[in-house]
Amino acid sequence: MQTYADMTKEQLQEELTKVRQIYKEYQDKGLKLDMSRGKPSSGQLDLGMGLLNAVDAESLMQAENGLDTRNYGGLDGIPEAKRLMAGIMEVRPEQVIVCGNSSLNTMYDMVARGMLLGYLGQTPWCKLDKVKFLCPVPGYDRHFAVTEHFGVEMINVPMTEEGPDMDMVEKLVAEDDAIKGIWCVPKYSNPQGVIYSDETVRRMAALKPAAKDFRIFWDNAYAVHHLYGAEKGKILNILDECEKAGNPDMVFEFCSTSKISFAGGGIAAIAASEANLADIKKSLTIQTIGFDKVNQLRHVRFFKDADGIAKHMEKHAEFLRPRFELVLETLESQLSGLGAGSWIKPMGGYFITYETNEGCAKRVVALAKEAGVVLTPAGAPFPYGKDPKDSVIRIAPSYPTMEDLKAAAEIFCVCVKVATLEKMLEA
Amino acid sequence: MQTYADMTKEQLQEELTKVRQIYKEYQDKGLKLDMSRGKPSSGQLDLGMGLLNAVDAESLMQAENGLDTRNYGGLDGIPEAKRLMAGIMEVRPEQVIVCGNSSLNTMYDMVARGMLLGYLGQTPWCKLDKVKFLCPVPGYDRHFAVTEHFGVEMINVPMTEEGPDMDMVEKLVAEDDAIKGIWCVPKYSNPQGVIYSDETVRRMAALKPAAKDFRIFWDNAYAVHHLYGAEKGKILNILDECEKAGNPDMVFEFCSTSKISFAGGGIAAIAASEANLADIKKSLTIQTIGFDKVNQLRHVRFFKDADGIAKHMEKHAEFLRPRFELVLETLESQLSGLGAGSWIKPMGGYFITYETNEGCAKRVVALAKEAGVVLTPAGAPFPYGKDPKDSVIRIAPSYPTMEDLKAAAEIFCVCVKVATLEKMLEA
Missing domain, CATH: 3.40.640.10 (Type I PLP-dependent aspartate aminotransferase-like (Major domain))
Structure with missing residues (x-):
């Protein structure tokens, strides 16, 4: 993939026109997706239903x-x-x-x-x-x-x-x-x-x-x-x-x-x-x-005991791992090498952080919203909600279905491209 | 029953000797009783065990x-x-x-x-x-x-x-x-x-x-x-x-x-x-x-709903009523008319308050303790633990068994008599 930084102004403009077209197509689908919430999905919660039988009316x-x-x-x-x-x-x-x-x-x-x-x-x-x-x-x-x-x-x-x-x-x-x-x-x-x-x-x-x-x-x-x-x-x-x-x-x-x-x-x-x-x-x-x-x-x-917890958490991991990997693979295939931002592959937890180029995060979140994808507000991971570089976006892959997550991740990548190109062209 | 106030000093002294003898007999029994805790007994808690089956692993x-x-x-x-x-x-x-x-x-x-x-x-x-x-x-x-x-x-x-x-x-x-x-x-x-x-x-x-x-x-x-x-x-x-x-x-x-x-x-x-x-x-x-x-x-x-709560509380009342009445009957039979204090018959709640003559509450609690009956510390129902008249004692009848409660209430009455007589004689 060609890095945006190596492109001429004309090439960037051409690229922007192209990704805007893709963005528009997503927008027209009228999707309603959510990658904002760091909460377990009902599939994960089902794993714990046995908890409700662990004490009952007959228990000591x-x-x-x-x-x-x-x-x-x-x-x-x-x-x-x-x-x-x-x-x-x-x-x-x-x-x-x-x-x-x-x-x-x-x-x-x-x-x-x-x-x-x-x-x-x-x-x-x-x-x-x-x-x-x-x-x-x-x-x-x-x-x-x-x-x-x-x-x-x-x-x-x-x-x-x-x-x-x-x-x-x-x-x-x-x-x-x-x-x-x-x-x-x-x-x-x-x-x-x-x-x-x-x-x-x-x-x-x-x-x-x-x-x-x-x-x-x-x-x-x-x-x-x-x-x-x-x-x-x-x-x-x-x-x-x-x-x-x-x-x-x-x-x-x-x-x-x-x-x-x-x-x-x-x-x-x-x-x-x-x-x-x-x-x-x-x-x-x-x-x-x-x-x-x-x-x-x-x-x-x-x-x-701790072993029981560990075994239970393996089940959560089985559930979450494909979701994290889906998002990361989408980022990798869509954005790697573009010079449009960076991310770390987490070994656990609930989030992936995408770091855009400076001054692009708010725009990405706004674009995503208009295309039906709710993201955590840009700035949220900072005191007073103020990201000094306007570049951090928190992605929460746990809650959506795999299908929704796939669509949401793809739309996210398109939004990153649009925002990045806009920013470069305005400079 | 003759009011203490009508007795001569000699009669009071005689009475004190008598109740001290009774007190000593209780003391010698080495009982361990507790009327201090405003908490439900396990019999009451058993009433609610169905709660633990109200949601289970199959529930929506x-x-x-x-x-x-x-x-x-x-x-x-x-x-x-x-x-x-x-x-x-x-x-x-x-x-x-x-x-x-x-x-x-x-x-x-x-x-x-x-x-x-x-x-x-x-x-x-x-x-x-x-x-x-x-x-x-x-x-x-x-x-x-x-x-x-x-x-x-x-x-x-x-x-x-x-x-x-x-x-x-x-x-x-x-x-x-x-x-x-x-x-x-x-x-x-x-x-x-x-x-x-x-x-x-x-x-x-x-x-x-x-x-x-x-x-x-x-x-x-x-x-x-x-x-x-x-x-x-x-x-x-x-x-x-x-x-x-x-x-x-x-x-x-x-x-x-x-x-x-x-x-x-x-x-x-x-x-x-x-x-x-x-x-x-x-x-x-x-x-x-x-x-x-x-x-x-x-x-x-x-x-x-509220009806369900009301029905459940009737079961608690069936459990608590005999306990309250046992204590009240003991107070009535042992202390009524003596001029050794007063009480109100509660229509609900968790406590009976005995009000001793001024300056007797701490002594009653101490005497009870020495005879194996734990009462709420005198003064507890007041800010900073200070009862200005040293007269209020909180009795909690919910937790002990009926048998224990009977013994505890009787000992309590004896302690009230001892403390009251001591106080009158010291005046």
């Missing part, structure tokens, strides 16, 4: 410590659920509090605690003039929405193929004690699918922040969400690394079963140091008498 | 609006769950957001929103020098714990047999714009079992608070928890009354199924005005993608 409802899961008590979760969630995060059960149905809510609560109560006796952030968070970009829009909601100033840190730019992170946190946190999705990052390298994790754990109450918000959302096996997705254990580096209290790790069992019908968890857990529990015991232990028991009875 | 998991309850979405709850929870609170479904597993957590979140974000555009409370809440006493210790946790100053308001002392409430909220809320359990109040009179509800709804962001926290925890039928527990609809009084936004109402289905395994809800709901949703959409809709569906499929 006692946890292994004798606690009746149907009654009050057990603030930090039943022991077997702690083990299950510890298995997902590869931490020790005693480092875990099992929470409600949403890790996002758990993260929101943790930021709210920082704001209102302060961590480990530090000043609540709402009493300070300025609070800042580092935001590796592109990242997860709902993370950024939480900090924006609470008036936290967000600072972009570029992602590399190894994780956040650690030179920049180290410098910023050492200089500015208003920086209280960093949002991380360390494995199969949302949206790029980046796996933090061992060096990145070690440097993260060894940060020397000016703020004593600086915390790494380690959202291990895709801990077991492999497409090509667990080996490809290995990351270092951040809790261990923080401990080794003399920063045991500097991290909160989060996970949930939302994309393992049911989205919103699962269980979430937080892992942290002994001191942090004690601090959290002091506030948690005011907030609730306890989370839903029946659902905790249900998950343990269904999945049994 | 779509809500009536087509939403797949296993997937993300549906921030404010599935329509049929809104109807179910509206039925419990006797409000309209469109006034309801169905929440997670805990109404306490929902209340905590609402106070946290007041602190961090402010209601309907008002200044967040964390930016103010002083925030105060009115606390009808005795009341629910976990309410007071939430406001204490956030550094809110709590002001005691005495309860009458019709609800909080409304003269005092009206005066205080009109004078002081630092007063931002009042905790209410309007039906079968925790711990006294008081039912707010129509006049109380109307005056509450017609308050003219100095603070624009003053809110009534209307914890309708025992909305359907009748011992002698629904008729005995009628209260006016606070949302309607607030609307009529021109204060539509002044109230948040809460409820849950924790003592209907499973404690902690149920669903909670908040009801409020249109403006408040919109305000809450603006923040809720940042906090979570949605609550557990599978559990919402499970509850709807099991209970069907």
Whole structure:
């Protein structure tokens, strides 16, 4: 394929006319397709239906410590659920509090605690003039929405193929004690699918922040969400690394079963140091008498243990892999070598990120919309929804049928071509 | 029975010697009994086991609006769950957001929103020098714990047999714009079992608070928890009354199924005005993608509707009524006419409150403990755990077996006698 950059103005114009014609043909089909939603498809959800039979009217409802899961008590979760969630995060059960149905809510609560109560006796952030968070970009829009909601100033840190730019992170946190946190999705990052390298994790754990109450918000959302096996997705254990580096209290790790069992019908968890857990529990015991232990028991009875989870996730992978590959093959065949942008092949997670040439992402999303394909709004993976280069587009292949996905991916490629050519010709 | 007040010092001393002997006999039995916990017994929880079969691996998991309850979405709850929870609170479904597993957590979140974000555009409370809440006493210790946790100053308001002392409430909220809320359990109040009179509800709804962001926290925890039928527990609809009084936004109402289905395994809800709901949703959409809709569906499929709930609650009443009556009969036979305190016969809820003579409650609780009967700590139903008269003791009859409850109630009466006589003799 000839790179656009090598074409003359006339050739580009000719090419644009051609792809516009193809675009128009797609448009005329009046399709309604959606690649915006990072949610499991009903086929994946069907995989988990056995969960609903895992406890029934005949079940013994006692946890292994004798606690009746149907009654009050057990603030930090039943022991077997702690083990299950510890298995997902590869931490020790005693480092875990099992929470409600949403890790996002758990993260929101943790930021709210920082704001209102302060961590480990530090000043609540709402009493300070300025609070800042580092935001590796592109990242997860709902993370950024939480900090924006609470008036936290967000600072972009570029992602590399190894994780956040650690030179920049180290410098910023050492200089500015208003920086209280960093949002991380360390494995199969949302949206790029980046796996933090061992060096990145070690440097993260060894940060020397000016703020004593600086915390790494380690959202291990895709801990077991492999497409090509667990080996490809290995990351270092951040809790261990923080401990080794003399920063045991500097991290909160989060996970949930939302994309393992049911989205919103699962269980979430937080892992942290002994001191942090004690601090959290002091506030948690005011907030609730306890989370839903029946659902905790249900998950343990269904999945049994980390092996059970791994086997279940293989079924998800069988479902998702062809979808990812379909999109990637379409990108490869349609856009490779054109000089119209780039992408990384993710080894897991829920997204593919397409990076257009500068200034093209919004136009691609708009074109796709007019051709019946809904994409995540351009800019969404950035704080305040502002992509400084207007180039990142998040593609979510999980939800559509294979047929729809094929059409959507093809239309996407045409939109990229149109937008890229338009941009080059306008220069 | 001769009133203690009519006895001579010698007679009192003689009586004390006698009851101390009885107390000692109980003590020697080495019993281990517990009347402290306001939680359902396993017999009650067994009533709800059918809930676990209400959705299973064969079920259709779509809500009536087509939403797949296993997937993300549906921030404010599935329509049929809104109807179910509206039925419990006797409000309209469109006034309801169905929440997670805990109404306490929902209340905590609402106070946290007041602190961090402010209601309907008002200044967040964390930016103010002083925030105060009115606390009808005795009341629910976990309410007071939430406001204490956030550094809110709590002001005691005495309860009458019709609800909080409304003269005092009206005066205080009109004078002081630092007063931002009042905790209410309007039906079968925790711990006294008081039912707010129509006049109380109307005056509450017609308050003219100095603070624009003053809110009534209307914890309708025992909305359907009748011992002698629904008729005995009628209260006016606070949302309607607030609307009529021109204060539509002044109230948040809460409820849950924790003592209907499973404690902690149920669903909670908040009801409020249109403006408040919109305000809450603006923040809720940042906090979570949605609550557990599978559990919402499970509850709807099991209970069907308000009638189904009412029938189920009759079974709970059959279970609880003999327990309440056993305690009340014991109080009646052992303490009536003695001048050693008083109590109200509750028509529903989870507690009986015994009011000792001034300065005796702590001593009764300590004596009971030494005789093997755990009671809720004296003072617990008051802000900061301080009962100014040291006279209120909360009795929870739901959890023990009838046999244990009988022994515990008898020991309780002996402890009351000992403490009362000691106090009179020391004067």
